[in-house]
Amino acid sequence: MSEKLHTLTKKDYSSGSDVKWCAGCGDFAVLTQVQKVLAEIGRPPEEYAFISGIGCSSRFPYYMGTYGYHTIHGRALAVATGTKTFNPDLSVWVAMGDGDSISIGGNHFIHTIRKNLDIVCIVIDNQIYGLTKGQFSPTSIKGQVTKTSPSGKRSLPMDPVALALGAGVNFVARTIDRRPKQLAEVLHKAYEHKGFSLVHVLQNCIIFNNGAHDDITNKETRDEHSLILVDGEPMIFGKNKDKAIVLEGLNPKVVNRNFVDESQILIHHERAKEPGLALLLASMRAGKFAGSKTVEKFPIPMGVLRNVEEETYDSITTEQVEKSIALKGKGDLQSMLNSGDTWEIN
Amino acid sequence: MSEKLHTLTKKDYSSGSDVKWCAGCGDFAVLTQVQKVLAEIGRPPEEYAFISGIGCSSRFPYYMGTYGYHTIHGRALAVATGTKTFNPDLSVWVAMGDGDSISIGGNHFIHTIRKNLDIVCIVIDNQIYGLTKGQFSPTSIKGQVTKTSPSGKRSLPMDPVALALGAGVNFVARTIDRRPKQLAEVLHKAYEHKGFSLVHVLQNCIIFNNGAHDDITNKETRDEHSLILVDGEPMIFGKNKDKAIVLEGLNPKVVNRNFVDESQILIHHERAKEPGLALLLASMRAGKFAGSKTVEKFPIPMGVLRNVEEETYDSITTEQVEKSIALKGKGDLQSMLNSGDTWEIN
Amino acid sequence: MNQVAKDHVVIRFAGDSGDGMQLTGSQFTNSSALTGTDIVTLPDYPSEIRAPAGTIDGVSGFQMQFGSQKVNTPGDYPDALVAMNPAALKANIQDLARDGYVLLDIDAFTERNIDKAGYVENPISRKSLFDKKAYSIPITSQTLEALKDFDIPKKAKERCKNFFTLGILFWIYDLSSDFNIKWLKKKFAKKPIIAEANIKVLKEGMIYAQNSSMFQAQYKIHSAPLEKGTYRNVSGNQATGLGLVTAAERAGLKLFLGSYPITPATEILQEITRHKNFGTKTTQSEDEIGGICSAIGASWAGAFACTTTSGPGLALKSEALGLAVITELPLVIVNVQRGGPSTGLPTKTEQADLLQAMYGRNGEAPMPVIAAKSPADCFHQAIEAGRIALKYMTPVILLTDGYLGNGSEAFKIPKVNDLPDLTVKFRTDKDNYQAYARNPETLAREWVKPGTPGLMNRVGGLEKDFLTGAVSHDPKNHDKMVRIRQEKVDNIANDIQDLEVFGDQEGGEVLVIGWGSTYGSIRNKVQKYREEGKSVSHAHITHINPFPKNTLEVMKKFKKVVIAEMNLGQLDKLIRAKYIIETISLNKIQGKPFTENEIAEVVDELL
């Protein structure tokens, strides 16, 4: 590390390149918070590797004053797997769009989660293909009219959070470009979490899907439509904090807070060992699921849904290498070549 | 349909080709039950399309007396998407191994589920790569020693059922090669279910992973390790039916049946609209999850976990075509070519 | 007012992404086309990411050429440049023809904009910055003035300014505004006030030009001697989409398209999605592999199946292409080439996917490859690709590129009955069916639709018996099958048009061979050579695999053969390998076709 550690600021994590997103694009907020959080963490910029795929959001690495790799569409996590497994000392961050991460990149998404690679993975979800100018993505809502769905999208959206839980994720949070404080908080926790840390950021594409998240950003409606998760606290929401989530059998239910006993209200535990609570929260898919016959409307849970730890892929890999050295001794090339059944020709 | 409908038998659904699986391979049981079930359904063989990828299990179509396509590794569902969307009259069945379906084929797996394509999808899971002679697969257990994990597999297994639920599956069942009756029952239900129907079949690869499912097939242990789901019935298991599942908060718990009130025992409802119950069942991952810090041991739930219906991709596609014809009239080539701004040169 | 007749004119419209330059350009194009001139257009979108307004990165352009002769390209150097702000001026001024002029909105030359464009001082004041003719017109203020009585927001008024520009150009080139006015009324049928405002501004523009003393002359481009018929303006991507729908109909089949968005191919998917009333089904897949695989699944089920993409997407489809080859199913793959390698230059054109199209898959997996030469030709080559695919039961790759896909030209609308009949017969006869028995002439196997009673069969990616189609590991059978798959493709040479020579039919000094979108620029230059009496000829290859049978014969008639392509010599490699003939490779990899000068640099030396 550099000798004279000046206090690192946001600027130390900026590459200084012109940022080329559309004015008003939600990506700016994510960039700002990431840079701010890195400054707060205080590790020198060279220890970070930012990796992305292709998409508006995937331009991310170009704007970071760290090492960066803008790879190909959908493959950021696959590339990151090599980077982090090979050099676990790097702090590896991946930024991707909804299409990049769970359309073309879906297979790497679920498998990098399964492996529990120790990285921070930010999925910037505008529910549209931005860079290619407005086709639907897996997260677009059913019936949504886009350039490739003029008669309406034909399938229900895929939820990155639910998918990640299905793949066995240990840290997952959801937040939104318009809640910078929560975004920063969640990024801090994601950084601190050992293992794959998914941060799902709802983001507004002002050009091709403006207002997709209006219900949870508009002053008038947002409090009714979002459930801010606080570890150890009961799940209460609404402008007047008058609504609460209770359990009815196995299912969550929205109730008027005044009509239930406080003790009945579900308490959030992000570190609950069992995945039940996180799964339940992930199953609360707000109004976005229009057209579904089986999904009820709920406020959308935001914050850290789950935060537990398991061994990471990169650390087990390193451990296996170390064990092998301990067992067989540090590799010696000549002995490796000479091993097995050999014979001499004289 | 053919004029003289003779009573169809299992044989009518066999291609008559020599079956080339190893003696004792669990794949035989699956083949037999599928042929039997088709005979019971009674539709003529030409109305079925069996599609597979690459793997031992993917030889399936060659043995069926129906139309069949043995495609490439991991792509069976992608091919099936075209077949079924184009011709919804066909009954499309896909058979794949664990590697084929959720390793290389993982992206098509989650997206075909998301689209809710109306097919039957059989994942034959031996927790190993059979055809390539014994490398680990995503479903292999952590620490498992295989040809490519001589020091033990480095990650927890991926569970096809949990993954499918994360992707939003509406019908999902789990069964095993050694329970032919349950297998047949589940296949019938999968066929009847409109939409993507996942049948996860645990299967024994006698050559490369023999005994992987011993705990749930051995006479002595199986009743303690499997929870047979019966719609509308309480969840009871154990050799002496002395164990039961109850809910503790949001988490399932195994209890001695004698020490709880019958009414506390969880009742299985495969048609529950909310996904909570299915998610809870999927989170019960039996002893296989050795090495996990967060997963408790449970009996493995077998039978239909979830069975609800949503609109299917193929039917909405057809509907959109029909609506377009109703609106614009049946396509006329000359008018299509002449549409837009035209001018005459004389 | 004096009127000067001109043979052809090139105009480039440039402004901020929000300035509506694409619209202005196409409106002008259509109005001109209506007078019977030939037209070719090319939009130039800003590179992938939207940049801040007013910057060079945010400039959007649209170039068009119209002429009283066949015009083959949107032109090398604009005769007129419309620059709606300083950035547009800066980004384009260097391309202006020697005697060209600039038309600019002086209102946009504010200090802030000048600064954003990266100019140090106002370029208009500094004569030396461009010694070109410039018409500085207060377009924005004139627009606002014209609309002062309209009760609409100022923003909406400002948005009309491109119609003021259009009006000026209409006057300069003596075009009627009738078409435009009709279009505005239709477009804003629900907001008549906006239609009115635009119409008002358009007319004021025309009046302004007429009254101003700036313009010394009006230019007149007479109608071109085009074939009689009904025309429309089509882009290559649109034409490809229409061609595929047409091929399906002519085959009596339903179209299925499996695709994944990618620049610059996405519009084909978007076009086809609009024609559901033909029974067309499309699926936007999770990725390119899903795109081609779903198409293969549909083809197996009896569809006329297609997949569309650009270079990186074609790379992803490599493995599945092999499956289509070995299971011998019809399939059209459209590859709209862009700058490579890797993500490369996604919005620029290139011809560097040819060898990938030929060889980008494991094993011996031959596949016909054809290329369209102009936006309208995309329509015909889409049908040709369908014809070959269906007749020979094979995947076929159709190569176009960003220049063709985005560019447009006048398209003579064919009479449906004049189009090839591609009628397909499925096998339904149960007797003696063998899945890999071949038609002795085409070597195609028969197509059976799943669902057909009595013909149940299984296909797959493993090598198969030459007759039954059952899996076969027999070495001799494999050798036979590898050769027969090659023969089937080679054999198509008997069923395609001869290579035509433009120029010296009996041979001469130099033959320039091209393929794909360089057609127009090569043809123009060769035409000039010939007008100068020089022995330069042009042959343009549409069928690349297999080549037309007379290809060698044609080349041998010329002393020198130049192969011009936007890559490092890919067609050249194929020709040399096949014919063992000395050639001169002319390469340019700059995201655009050759200028006349660039061809001259090489060809002049040979004369």
Next chain:
Amino acid sequence: MNQVAKDHVVIRFAGDSGDGMQLTGSQFTNSSALTGTDIVTLPDYPSEIRAPAGTIDGVSGFQMQFGSQKVNTPGDYPDALVAMNPAALKANIQDLARDGYVLLDIDAFTERNIDKAGYVENPISRKSLFDKKAYSIPITSQTLEALKDFDIPKKAKERCKNFFTLGILFWIYDLSSDFNIKWLKKKFAKKPIIAEANIKVLKEGMIYAQNSSMFQAQYKIHSAPLEKGTYRNVSGNQATGLGLVTAAERAGLKLFLGSYPITPATEILQEITRHKNFGTKTTQSEDEIGGICSAIGASWAGAFACTTTSGPGLALKSEALGLAVITELPLVIVNVQRGGPSTGLPTKTEQADLLQAMYGRNGEAPMPVIAAKSPADCFHQAIEAGRIALKYMTPVILLTDGYLGNGSEAFKIPKVNDLPDLTVKFRTDKDNYQAYARNPETLAREWVKPGTPGLMNRVGGLEKDFLTGAVSHDPKNHDKMVRIRQEKVDNIANDIQDLEVFGDQEGGEVLVIGWGSTYGSIRNKVQKYREEGKSVSHAHITHINPFPKNTLEVMKKFKKVVIAEMNLGQLDKLIRAKYIIETISLNKIQGKPFTENEIAEVVDELL
């Protein structure tokens, strides 16, 4: 007993998958190698799916040749065939050399087995079925008899029968059983009774052969004049794995391998996974794309990164290869070719991925391509691939094939210090760093490890400025970069060995050019021609992209150039396109290299 000296002998071991033929074969091979003979082996596994015991589909084979001269191939036609059951006999008898003999286990010729093999009657009774010498020996019953006093299950006793066979062969070829006995003791250290049993049976086999009157002679193969040194037997896949580990060590780097299992390449991954104590890290990815992408990510982080696969897998890696090209990172891609197209013939060999290796990606994406010629050569070419990748900062494709990968030969173990020094220097100097500045000689850019203070930079798949590496859409810069990437690869021609001629150095009648695994079969035949005094020479190409600088010069010295490959003429296409020279293409696509006859058929005509 009379002993007959023999130059070389080819033995094929064939039996049911469970009969341990691979083991028997390699044990015999090692015992022979210890006497100093040269050896080459080739296993022939049953096709992908395990078939019922006793059937033709279930037959597993292992062929080996040993000789008192360099033997280059496992041999065309076996001199001895060991057939452990009727199916093994039926599947192999047609390949037996004219004067070859069969050794069979008569106990296995039960009615049931005869029937399963598809024989109508007992082939042994029907003399006409094979007019070859046959030794029918009651191997199973003799084995059981030998073990009658052993207290182990009958199954376990039966499993010893292959050692009885081995004993017989040891006697016939006068080999010592010492090595074998040692091996058994070690292998069954924990089950000494099994070791004992096998040793007993082995000795009984030798005694049986000696005592039986069947065998008129013992054959003696004297030791070959091999270079002095320590040898071991390696398969090509093993050698490739060892070569990659070696290259990393010689470069002072850690090896990273990202791979996905696929026949016949999986063993390389399996081999490398064993050498973790070198700091080697491997990942079995979710798919081939994950395999190459993780390798690219590791290379970017400073690893010596590799990915291994076979044809269909290489197809899937196409897109990512382009990313490695444009970001100019070192990477070794090993492609173990198999029969194509599509899934094709996964267990058979072929050379039909060459053009895919050359051109299978979008845009102009040149990449060095080299090929190994024998199992042991895989070791050296893995190092050579590493050398080029690291020195030139480029992905390199190493082509081997199923024949090399599974086959084995005697490998002279090099002294580590004699191996090339591949030491790599990472850039750490902060001053004046430009990400795309190039070494003027190699044209390589510098390698910076993320983590290095002060050198933070961003790379990616978009076209980049020739110096700074920043994204650039400039047309001229793109043209320059496309050409420089090509030049960098072409330039490697200055840094590789000249093409060598075996035969007429000054030129002659016929030059046979080959590449890859056909080396042995071409060399053998050419050697015979030369012994007959005929002017036939052989040149074997290792570096395919770029070719050695003297390639044209070499070819021009010969009247006829024959290019022999296991495909439809892929190297031939490259040579013709590059050198515009007439060649004769000799092709075979039957899953195995040429026999001498097949070469003669073409070459004889030219003499």
